[in-house]
Amino acid sequence: MVVETTRELEALEAQAKTLMNVFATAGHEAVAPAIIQPADVFLDVVGESLRARTYVFTDPDGAELCLRPDLTVPTCRLHLARHVDPATPARYCYNGAAFRIQPVDADAAHPREFRQAGFERFGDVAREEAEAKTISLVVTALEKAGLTTWTLKLGDLGLFSSVLDEAGLSPRWKKRLDDAFLRPRAFREALKAFTRGVRSAPLALPDSLLSSLDRENTEPSEAAVLAYLEEKGIELFGTRALADITANLVTIAEGREETPLDETAAKLISDYIDVSGPARTAGAKIARLLKGARAGSGAALETYDRRLALLSNAGIDLDRVMFSAEYGRTLDYYTGLVFEVHTGTAGTGSPVANGGRYDALMRAAGANADIPAVGAAIHTERLLAAVRGVSL
Known part of the structure; x- marks a missing residue:
């Protein structure tokens, strides 16, 4: 308006x-x-x-x-x-x-x-x-x-993280999937690509530069990228540009020897993000997926159930509450529960x-x-x- x-x-x-x-x-x-x-x-x-x-x-x-x-x-x-x-x-x-x-x-x-x-x-x-x-x-x-x-829609980044843990992923794969999850429209395609071992198109960059990059050592990695850009006469604009370029190159460098995502793990993740519907029944669906789950996943499910009980006790009509496993918001800073309220006068993209x-x-x-x-x-x-x- x-x-x-x-x-x-x-x-x-x-x-x-x-x-x-x-x-x-x-x-x-x-x-x-x-x-x-x-x-x-x-x-x-x-x-x-x-x-x-x-x-x-x-x-x-x-x-x-x-x-x-x-x-x-x-x-x-x-x-x-x-x-x-x-x-x-x-x-x-x-x-x-x-x-x-x-x-x-x-x-x-x-x-x-x-x-x-x-x-x-x-x-x-x-x-x-x-x-x-x-x-x-x-x-x-x-x-x-x-x-x-x-109507109220809930998502749970903590549950998603627990599913990744249950899938037995390496820290690197978990980070890649965490990053991809912030783009829900592209996540399913990314998951398929990761399972097939599809990688970014190679860039015409020297192996010595890519080999020098390390996600855990930001300053020397950015210094190496800056030196390369200056050598090539590429000018930077804004303080974020160098950090963004370096992060992208680190991802490319890490992906050179990355094995495809395990198909069993990918299926568990895919089945999880398919969970959608009334919040009352979503927890049971997730529990079935995580049967025999580790302690961390069990704790996340307990948190989910406890939160619903507290909402009900606070007077929230749970019949108006939905859960979507693939809902994770588009802001990087969210770490657990996410929610949005919808009305009948605006589209799903306008809570x-x-x-x-x-x-x-x-x-x-x-x-x-x-x-x-x-x-x-x-x-x-x-x-x-x-x-x-x-x-x-």
Whole structure:
């Protein structure tokens, strides 16, 4: 929905007031993170898709900055600035603009500038309880704003990781599949290609360069790539370019001697990502796949069941909750539960709200360790349209 009239602006402001009141009543402090942010943190953690859609620019002093593509990362940075100990429990809420580059033919549900009303929880030791409270609070806020028709979709990156462990994959294969999983539309084809042993087309690069690259030694690897580019007269633009090029070349170097993915392992993974349907029955389907699973997989299934029970206890109608094993979001920083809320007025690619667990993000933002963190954001223009019964 394109906001053009005073009436629409007033409606959005009134809606935001309702949402923020719900968050504040639940114990979240209202904050207003800066719109302009250091680009490096975002570009390291948001994932390939969103990285290409982030507005990045350089100030006169040469610092690379960006317009925030979401408000989660800025809120993490705000928390770190406030607390010497990043594990200090805290809850924040916000309402403000975010910015993402969109295709020329993007529809009204995907504007370049849009509003997010959301909240973040840091330092909760009781993980599943915090997740259930997060989802329950999102649903409460949506309903307080007037939304009556909604469905909830869950995904679980922790379960996916457990399936990879159960498949007996090497750390290298696990990393490759973790990376591919962030691109759900391409994951199935990637899995087939990995099983057949299909590799990237060889590049005209010296073996000495590829052999010198090491994923665990970033600085010398980037130095080797930079020296090669300078030798060839190839100019770099932006601080991310060298890191991205090096990471791609490391993947190519590692793939030169990589054996194909084991077919039994690939079948287990393929069967898992086929699991989709009511959340009530999805756990049993996964348990059958992982019969005789290791302790880690069993723990992940127990977490799944416990989370559903907590959601039910919080008043969430589980008949409106679906699970999709291949759903993993497109942001690199999510590490466990992921979810999105849909209405009948927008397509599946336009959820009215989404969120999840992102324990590793605080480390990327500057902490010295992972910190328990979970949050959610509501796309307020989509919500207003859904409440009005308008299709975007």
